[in-house]
Amino acid sequence: MLFLQYLTAGVVTGCFLILATIGFSLTRQVEGFLNIAHAELLGIGAFATWWLNASQGWHILIAGPAAVVFTALIGLGIARTIYDPIRSRGPAVLLITSTGVAFVIGGVIDALVGTGIRTLDIGLATSYKPFGIRITDYQILVVALAAAVSVSLALFLNRTRIGLAIRARAVNPELAASRGVDVATTSRVTWLLSSGLAGLAGVMLAVIATLTTDLPFAQILQILAVAILAGLGSLYTVIASGLIIGIAMDVSVYWIPAGYRPLVAFSIVIIVLLFRSEGLAGRRAA
Amino acid sequence: MTGRDHARVPTQLGSLLEVNGVSKRFAGIQALGGDDGLSFQIDRGSFVGLIGPNGAGKSTLFNLLTGVLPADAGTIVFEGNDITAASSHQRAEHGIGRTFQTPRTFESLTVLDNVVVGATSPGERLRSALGRKWRRHEAGLVEQARDILDQVGLADRASEPVGDLSGGELRMLGVARQLIRRPTLLLLDEPTAGVHPLLQDRLADLLAGLHRQGMTLVVVEHNLHFLLAIAEHILVLTQGRLLAEGPPSHIRGDPAVVSAYLGEDHAA
Amino acid sequence: MNWPQLLITVATIGSIFGVVTLALNLQYARGGMINFGIVAYFAVGAYTYAIITQPPPKGLDQYAFGLDWPWWAGFLLAGIAALGFAALTGWPTLRLRGEYLALTTFAFAEVFHSFLLNERRIGNGTVGLSNVHRPFGDWGPIEEKYVFAGAAALLLIVTLAAFRQLLASPYGRALDAIRDDEVAAQSSGKPSADMRRQVFLISAVPVGLAGAVYAMFTTLAQPSLFTAEVTFVVWIALVLGGERSVYGAMLGAFGLVFFEEVVRALPFETVRSAQIAASVEHIITGVLFIAVLRYQPFDRIQRKVRAST
Numbered sequence: 001m002l003f004l005q006y007l008t009a010g011v012v013t014g015c016f017l018i019l020a021t022i023g024f025s026l027t028r029q030v031e032g033f034l035n036i037a038h039a040e041l042l043g044i045g046a047f048a049t050w051w052l053n054a055s056q057g058w059h060i061l062i063a064g065p066a067a068v069v070f071t072a073l074i075g076l077g078i079a080r081t082i083y084d085p086i087r088s089r090g091p092a093v094l095l096i097t098s099t100g101v102a103f104v105i106g107g108v109i110d111a112l113v114g115t116g117i118r119t120l121d122i123g124l125a126t127s128y129k130p131f132g133i134r135i136t137d138y139q140i141l142v143v144a145l146a147a148a149v150s151v152s153l154a155l156f157l158n159r160t161r162i163g164l165a166i167r168a169r170a171v172n173p174e175l176a177a178s179r180g181v182d183v184a185t186t187s188r189v190t191w192l193l194s195s196g197l198a199g200l201a202g203v204m205l206a207v208i209a210t211l212t213t214d215l216p217f218a219q220i221l222q223i224l225a226v227a228i229l230a231g232l233g234s235l236y237t238v239i240a241s242g243l244i245i246g247i248a249m250d251v252s253v254y255w256i257p258a259g260y261r262p263l264v265a266f267s268i269v270i271i272v273l274l275f276r277s278e279g280l281a282g283r284r285a286a
Numbered sequence: 287m288t289g290r291d292h293a294r295v296p297t298q299l300g301s302l303l304e305v306n307g308v309s310k311r312f313a314g315i316q317a318l319g320g321d322d323g324l325s326f327q328i329d330r331g332s333f334v335g336l337i338g339p340n341g342a343g344k345s346t347l348f349n350l351l352t353g354v355l356p357a358d359a360g361t362i363v364f365e366g367n368d369i370t371a372a373s374s375h376q377r378a379e380h381g382i383g384r385t386f387q388t389p390r391t392f393e394s395l396t397v398l399d400n401v402v403v404g405a406t407s408p409g410e411r412l413r414s415a416l417g418r419k420w421r422r423h424e425a426g427l428v429e430q431a432r433d434i435l436d437q438v439g440l441a442d443r444a445s446e447p448v449g450d451l452s453g454g455e456l457r458m459l460g461v462a463r464q465l466i467r468r469p470t471l472l473l474l475d476e477p478t479a480g481v482h483p484l485l486q487d488r489l490a491d492l493l494a495g496l497h498r499q500g501m502t503l504v505v506v507e508h509n510l511h512f513l514l515a516i517a518e519h520i521l522v523l524t525q526g527r528l529l530a531e532g533p534p535s536h537i538r539g540d541p542a543v544v545s546a547y548l549g550e551d552h553a554a
Numbered sequence: 555m556n557w558p559q560l561l562i563t564v565a566t567i568g569s570i571f572g573v574v575t576l577a578l579n580l581q582y583a584r585g586g587m588i589n590f591g592i593v594a595y596f597a598v599g600a601y602t603y604a605i606i607t608q609p610p611p612k613g614l615d616q617y618a619f620g621l622d623w624p625w626w627a628g629f630l631l632a633g634i635a636a637l638g639f640a641a642l643t644g645w646p647t648l649r650l651r652g653e654y655l656a657l658t659t660f661a662f663a664e665v666f667h668s669f670l671l672n673e674r675r676i677g678n679g680t681v682g683l684s685n686v687h688r689p690f691g692d693w694g695p696i697e698e699k700y701v702f703a704g705a706a707a708l709l710l711i712v713t714l715a716a717f718r719q720l721l722a723s724p725y726g727r728a729l730d731a732i733r734d735d736e737v738a739a740q741s742s743g744k745p746s747a748d749m750r751r752q753v754f755l756i757s758a759v760p761v762g763l764a765g766a767v768y769a770m771f772t773t774l775a776q777p778s779l780f781t782a783e784v785t786f787v788v789w790i791a792l793v794l795g796g797e798r799s800v801y802g803a804m805l806g807a808f809g810l811v812f813f814e815e816v817v818r819a820l821p822f823e824t825v826r827s828a829q830i831a832a833s834v835e836h837i838i839t840g841v842l843f844i845a846v847l848r849y850q851p852f853d854r855i856q857r858k859v860r861a862s863t
Contacts, residue, residue, distance in 0.1 A: 086847065097848070100843030103840030104836070104840035107833040108837060110832070259668065260672055266662075354737055354740075373745075375744055391734075405742075410727075464741075
């Protein structure tokens, strides 16, 4: 029974990781680099929610979406002013620059918010005990949102003109450009989407976690673990990787101390890389 | 073993390179070798021209011979040793040199160093790099490199960064970097493309000189005037298979070759 | 502000981080490898030194090993342990390129960090090892802190001299060739994979030694000293100083340490204002980092200097 309880917790963690990583993976595939600052965008979403909700007294259902929009705009702004001008210098320089961006955002959040635990002005979680396994309504919300986001993103990328254009760019940028895909527009939409998703994950972080200013940076480790494991794959490998890492981390607590959760996550990553250097998805495929 | 094309490039000195049933596919498309793979031999001291339309597999063949790409099937034997599993740098050490279709250079090094780095200096081993013995060797290498730069017409550019060279000059630099290694077998991928006609003549003289000294040369070239004038044996490749082979005079008159390659090339 | 004390701290810590930055410079600017887990090799050096020199466990100690060997044995073994750790981590990762290498080295460092946090038998877990053996006392009239600064500076100078000698040799030229165009370098007989592995291994040695000196100086080996932030700080130092030059890399390390120490030494009335200063320090460091990467002022200066000679 305890095992099943850990498994449930693992699924919830996995769903949160999916929310946190989808945007990161999207940038990785379309823009071609690893945006370390993605985790700090989660921080922006989380603390914007906290400020609007706890200080300004907005209802969470208004504060949350507002924070998502705010994060999306900040993400787009950073991309246009900082990443776009150095695009030609390659993914390594972009990756290193993004750590600088993470430092700046982290510093700004620290300066504005300060240390200590922040809590939202929302009701306490209600627990349910179906089949004897405890699960809270907020945990159910995370799972539902992860499912909803995955489905709507899949529909968007497969059914809409702009979504197809984004996928075309991810698979083959030169070919996409020569076939008339509008690089500027797809890039902006991608940034809005991925940053908005980071914002959404941030809102969820504010809802389910004890919020401190060093929490966002801690997320990058797990996001990276999921992203490396997924490799350059589709949306579906991100979902699978998120669940694998989330479940592995939480179920491992059944046997070994909870402090080893990150070790478990990265051990999986290293083992996978030993056998498949491009992650679960294998080589870049169409 | 039956049914394979077996071409033998005739000289008296015996076989230097044997390619047996080699094939390569890219994403399911056969780039080199038919059902039985590609087989041929190149004899020591020969001067071979390799021609064929675009996409015939000439550069792929070079990449398989030098270990840049692994072959899907078949074996490659060089000087009696099976080098199929050898890595790219090991094949270079064995004596196979090459240039590239698009010139490749080391942009952070000067023109002179781009040639010197072609040689394997004793100071390249970690243990001796911290000592002083390599310095004596170095002077000799620099002198050789200057000689070679003189032969390819780049002597007065020695101390410039490679970024200042033209496309044709970069091509000559690629040849120069291989010459300092004194390879047994030198594979040249389109050495005249973009090279000034005056330099082309100089290149032809240079290659003829190397051939006289006993170096085995295989040259991929679209400039047939250049190639048919200097090569003594021609291999014709189409769609990854050996279409014909023989001396230039024989190839010029071969109707299959003319329709598959020469005609189209002359029309273009 | 106590300037002499501040400057001596900057000289010591700056030298220690200067060594790490030099190693990163060798790996990245010459070897073309992005190591985003450099802190782990530093930590291996620090912990090895602490474990070799500390007395066997007693009382409340949770660590399992303490050899009580002399300081020089701990120092040398710190370098060897870092080399061993580089061999262990390099084996699965070095065939990966660019950002994948960055990610896996990062992952290794995180695994190692969480190992240190949780495995109490190595170094008391989160508490870490304290009272690490400090070898040099006062040397006659010279106070201990000056001896330390001198020792750290000596390590930096020796590392610099060794790297310069190596890079000025045909070995360095071959490395440059491999970084510029690996396929062409191989066709000139350069064993690129072997050479890259060598660079990865030898550059870990001074990092391990620097870790030992850091443990001596702080008398501590705790997980909280060896977080991913150290990696980022060293990367920032490297980029600030201009990644192409060894002197730039060192200057970057000293500049950054100086900046941090000054901010740390500023007197603040309240905890909150000290906190804000620390955040502002992060912001300024980050902005400098982004600006240097974008405008490459040091590369430009270098090019100008080269063009005028």
